[in-house]
Structure formats: C-alpha cells, structure tokens
Amino acid sequence: MWKSRLFTPGPTAVPDEVLLEMARPLIHHRTPQFRKLLKEAFEGLKYVFQTGQDVMILTSSGTGAMEAAVANLLSPGDHCLVVEGGKFGERFRELAQAYGAAVKTIPVEWGRSVSAGAIEAALKSDPAVKVVFTTLCETSTGAHLDLKAIGAAVRQHPETLLVVDAISSLGAVECRMDEWGVDALISASQKAFMLPPGLAFIALSPKAWKAVEAARSPRYYFDLSAYRQTLAKEDTPYTPALTLVIGLVRVLRMMKEEGLENVWRRHRILAEATREAMRALGLKLLAEHPSDGLTAVLLPEGLDAEAMVKALRDQSGITFAGGQGKLKGRIFRIAHMGWVDGFEVLEAIAAVEIQLARLGYGLTPGAGVAAAEKVLLSAGG
Ligand SMILES: Cc1ncc(COP(=O)(O)O)c(C=O)c1O
Incomplete structure (x- = not known):
C-alpha cells in the first residue's frame, strides 16, 4: 500500500485542516451562517485577486469561468485576439469561435511566452479588437508571461479588454488585477487554491462591466449581471457548492495568515x-x-x-x-x-x-x- 503524493498541476493536495472542515455536517446555504462565510470568502478572494472589484464564485471547473468571460463580454461577430501557445490558449480560441466571434490568434511556439510588443502590434493591425485573451501560466507548457507589460500595452487601447486565465497561477505567482490593468481575471479551486475541483472564480473591471451590458451573446447560468445582483445581497443565484465554499474560507484564512x-x-x-x-x-x-x-x-x-x-x-x-x-x-x-x-x-x-x-x-x-x-x-x- 503506497502513500499517495500528488504533484500534478491540478488537482493539488488539500490541507488536512481543510479536508476536516469540509467533512463537517452540512448547513443550508440560505442562512445567516452561510452568508457570513460567503461574505468572508468574497473578501478573501479580493485580496488574492488584488482587486477592489467583486469576485464571483461559480459552481463549475475553471473552463466555466472562461466561458462566462466569453459569453458576457463578446457579441457574435466581435473581433477578438487569442494568444495561443498551448492547450489552454486553444481553449479560449475554441470558446470564442463557439460564440461566433471573429477570432484572430497570435500563435506562440509551445514553451515560449508572448511579448507585450507582439500584442501591441496585433492591436495596431486590427483596432477593432474588443477582447484580448491570454493565459498567465500556460499549464500545458509551464510558460509564464509578463502580465504587467501586457496590461500596460492593452491599456493604451481604451476600447479593448484584457482577459486573463490565471487558473494555474493565481495564489502562486504575483498577479495584481487592478494595478496591472486586467479587465477579467479567472481562476479555479483545484490549483494554488488548495481545494478539490468544483469552483471557478471571476472578477471584472468597471470597463468590463460596461461591456457586459452591451454584449449580446446568449447566457443564463453564467449570466454575470444576474450574479452581481444577488452578490449585493451576499448570496449566490443558484445552489452554491457550499462544501467547497466552506473549504475556501479556510484556505483564504491560511493565505492571509501567510501573507x-x-x-x-x-x-x-x-x-x-x-x-x-x-x-x-x-x-x-x-x-x-x-x-x-x-x-x-x-x-x-x-x-x-x-x-x-x-x-x-x-x-x-x-x-x-x-x-x-x-x-x-x-x-x-x-x-x-x-x-x-x-x-x-x-x-x-x-x-x-x-x-x-x-x-x-x-x-x-x-x-x-x-x-x-x-x-x-x-x-x-
Ligand atoms: C491554465 C488553465 N486554463 C484552463 C484550465 C481548465 O480548467 P478546468 O479543467 O478546471 O476546467 C486549466 C486546467 O488545467 C488550466 O491549467
């Protein structure tokens, strides 16, 4: 009988104290007890996202939050740019295509990282690009990109949004949503957040929220405007994966304690x-x-x-x-x-x-x- 050791980029090991916390008898989610926990989770996520904006907790794997970004920010026919240097860049392309966007890609050799200059050049050649999709750590290759420089480049284009898949990097590497000019930041529970799979996180900048109001792609479960309305009441629109949220509160406390x-x-x-x-x-x-x-x-x-x-x-x-x-x-x-x-x-x-x-x-x-x-x-x- 071998001891199991998990060194995969998701799922990752869950701390014992978090497992124990999640093993406690279930509570109901429309209660003051759970609302208190939810409020703490929202606050803790803001810290990890380094944002003053609301962070939404979706009941899905990370791809759900990627789909939410596409469905809420783009309309069919909109121009978008996808940095494609591995499996997860590919996924953004496929998602944007599935929603009928006009997708251009910046192909990046697997293992290399896109430069801010390459994004800048692509935006100059097509000023109609509404959204740039990037992956902070392309998990299929382990490549990290210079998000600070990319954020500064995209910021020169007031009509363009920067969407970042930080599913395998948030909580592991420096990432400052507000300071670096990220318009949509996405992560998930089963990587540096030390939880089982099942939660996805997404936060939007004020500029991105404006785009949500204008976008016409169909959406229902991942309608972020609806989510935001219930969030104001410290609630979630549907039944949240409350066991995982309870674990999340514990994990966020650990991260805060470590700094x-x-x-x-x-x-x-x-x-x-x-x-x-x-x-x-x-x-x-x-x-x-x-x-x-x-x-x-x-x-x-x-x-x-x-x-x-x-x-x-x-x-x-x-x-x-x-x-x-x-x-x-x-x-x-x-x-x-x-x-x-x-x-x-x-x-x-x-x-x-x-x-x-x-x-x-x-x-x-x-x-x-x-x-x-x-x-x-x-x-x-
Ligand atoms: C960078 C990145 N994006 C997206 C995903 C997809 O996330 P999920 O499998 O949680 O849907 C992963 C998962 O490995 C990932 O590492």
Missing part, C-alpha cells in the same frame, strides 16, 4: 529549487520563462515521459503530469503549487532521479536533490 507576498516567495523558492535540480540532472526545461507554479521538463530522445509518469504513479503512488497534445511522451510536469513545502519538493526530485535511473538514464544519485537543497538553504528554508 500573499510570502506565498509568492515560497512558490518562487520551490520553483527555483526544482529548476536547479533538473539542470543538475542534465535535463532541459521546456519553458523559456517558466512559471513558479509548475516545471515542465523535457526528456532526452529515447526516454518516454508517459512511461515514466505511469511507472511512478503505479509503482510508487507519486503522480506527476505528462505532456498534453503534441508534447505527449516528451515532457513531464512537476507542480509545486498550493500546499507544498521544500521537503515535498525534495521528495519529488528524488522520485525523478530514482525513476530516471531505473530507465537507464546516466545520473549521479542525489545530484538533483543536492542542487535543490542549496537553493532551499540559501533562501533560509
């Missing part, structure tokens, strides 16, 4: 330790600008990453993620987001070393762990 800047710093150190370890093992990272939430590692020709992930999962209870789409078999991904500390990262690195050695890859046992320890020690961890 958001410290949360970002912890992720930065864990990411750096993982990256240094992979380099010490002679492995290449896929992303040019890697995210601090996960590390995508390329395996040399002849080594099958899928087989490595499967063997570790089935033989040792350690779960990494493999590659998606065209990266299947070529990369494996180690998540270090959410409820993770330095010792767990060392475990993950040791597991990589052991499995690679089993596959016949030449390495010095402990080289990766030693490199990671150095980073952790120098960071005071």
Whole structure:
C-alpha cells in the first residue's frame, strides 16, 4: 500500500485542516451562517485577486469561468485576439469561435511566452479588437508571461479588454488585477487554491462591466449581471457548492495568515529549487520563462515521459503530469503549487532521479536533490 503524493498541476493536495472542515455536517446555504462565510470568502478572494472589484464564485471547473468571460463580454461577430501557445490558449480560441466571434490568434511556439510588443502590434493591425485573451501560466507548457507589460500595452487601447486565465497561477505567482490593468481575471479551486475541483472564480473591471451590458451573446447560468445582483445581497443565484465554499474560507484564512507576498516567495523558492535540480540532472526545461507554479521538463530522445509518469504513479503512488497534445511522451510536469513545502519538493526530485535511473538514464544519485537543497538553504528554508 503506497502513500499517495500528488504533484500534478491540478488537482493539488488539500490541507488536512481543510479536508476536516469540509467533512463537517452540512448547513443550508440560505442562512445567516452561510452568508457570513460567503461574505468572508468574497473578501478573501479580493485580496488574492488584488482587486477592489467583486469576485464571483461559480459552481463549475475553471473552463466555466472562461466561458462566462466569453459569453458576457463578446457579441457574435466581435473581433477578438487569442494568444495561443498551448492547450489552454486553444481553449479560449475554441470558446470564442463557439460564440461566433471573429477570432484572430497570435500563435506562440509551445514553451515560449508572448511579448507585450507582439500584442501591441496585433492591436495596431486590427483596432477593432474588443477582447484580448491570454493565459498567465500556460499549464500545458509551464510558460509564464509578463502580465504587467501586457496590461500596460492593452491599456493604451481604451476600447479593448484584457482577459486573463490565471487558473494555474493565481495564489502562486504575483498577479495584481487592478494595478496591472486586467479587465477579467479567472481562476479555479483545484490549483494554488488548495481545494478539490468544483469552483471557478471571476472578477471584472468597471470597463468590463460596461461591456457586459452591451454584449449580446446568449447566457443564463453564467449570466454575470444576474450574479452581481444577488452578490449585493451576499448570496449566490443558484445552489452554491457550499462544501467547497466552506473549504475556501479556510484556505483564504491560511493565505492571509501567510501573507500573499510570502506565498509568492515560497512558490518562487520551490520553483527555483526544482529548476536547479533538473539542470543538475542534465535535463532541459521546456519553458523559456517558466512559471513558479509548475516545471515542465523535457526528456532526452529515447526516454518516454508517459512511461515514466505511469511507472511512478503505479509503482510508487507519486503522480506527476505528462505532456498534453503534441508534447505527449516528451515532457513531464512537476507542480509545486498550493500546499507544498521544500521537503515535498525534495521528495519529488528524488522520485525523478530514482525513476530516471531505473530507465537507464546516466545520473549521479542525489545530484538533483543536492542542487535543490542549496537553493532551499540559501533562501533560509
Ligand atoms: C491554465 C488553465 N486554463 C484552463 C484550465 C481548465 O480548467 P478546468 O479543467 O478546471 O476546467 C486549466 C486546467 O488545467 C488550466 O491549467
């Protein structure tokens, strides 16, 4: 019987105290008790989103909030721009196409990050673009983008909105919605928020709320105006996933207690330790600008990453993620987001070393762990 260790970029491990909190007998959602919790959740989310705007909690996976952004901000025929450098950029394109928008893409080689200049050039060539869709961390490649610079570029276009999928990065990396000029920020429960899947979050800027009133795409369950009206009464339009909301309140308290800047710093150190370890093992990272939430590692020709992930999962209870789409078999991904500390990262690195050695890859046992320890020690961890 193996102990299960989850190092996937969603779902991630849920803290014991949160699991226990969610195991308590259920309460009803139209009660003062639940409204109090909901109010606390809304306030805590504002802190993590770094926004003064309302953050809405949707009962869906992250894709639901992506769909809500498309359905509420675009009308059929509207021009939009999608940064497509992996699976999740692709998803925004497919969603916008499904709603009848006129979609242009900025294709980005998988593993690279779009520059603010490329977005600026695309907006100049089509000033009718109403919405720019981006992914803060493209989870399929581990690539992170410079959102501050992109926000500054889009802000030069007063008619254009910036929508950001931060599903695998909010609560792990620095992201300041209001300060950086993000018009719609999206996240979900099962990544750095340390919860099971089932909740999606979305906040809109005042400029985006104006666009919601003008947009004519059909919507019902994800009608954000309706949501906003009930939110004013500290309520949700439909039955919320209240067990998860109860867990969310607990998680937000943990994040507040640690302090958001410290949360970002912890992720930065864990990411750096993982990256240094992979380099010490002679492995290449896929992303040019890697995210601090996960590390995508390329395996040399002849080594099958899928087989490595499967063997570790089935033989040792350690779960990494493999590659998606065209990266299947070529990369494996180690998540270090959410409820993770330095010792767990060392475990993950040791597991990589052991499995690679089993596959016949030449390495010095402990080289990766030693490199990671150095980073952790120098960071005071
Ligand atoms: C960046 C990103 N966007 C979107 C999604 C889709 O989210 P969900 O599977 O919760 O619908 C994911 C999930 O892995 C993601 O990492």
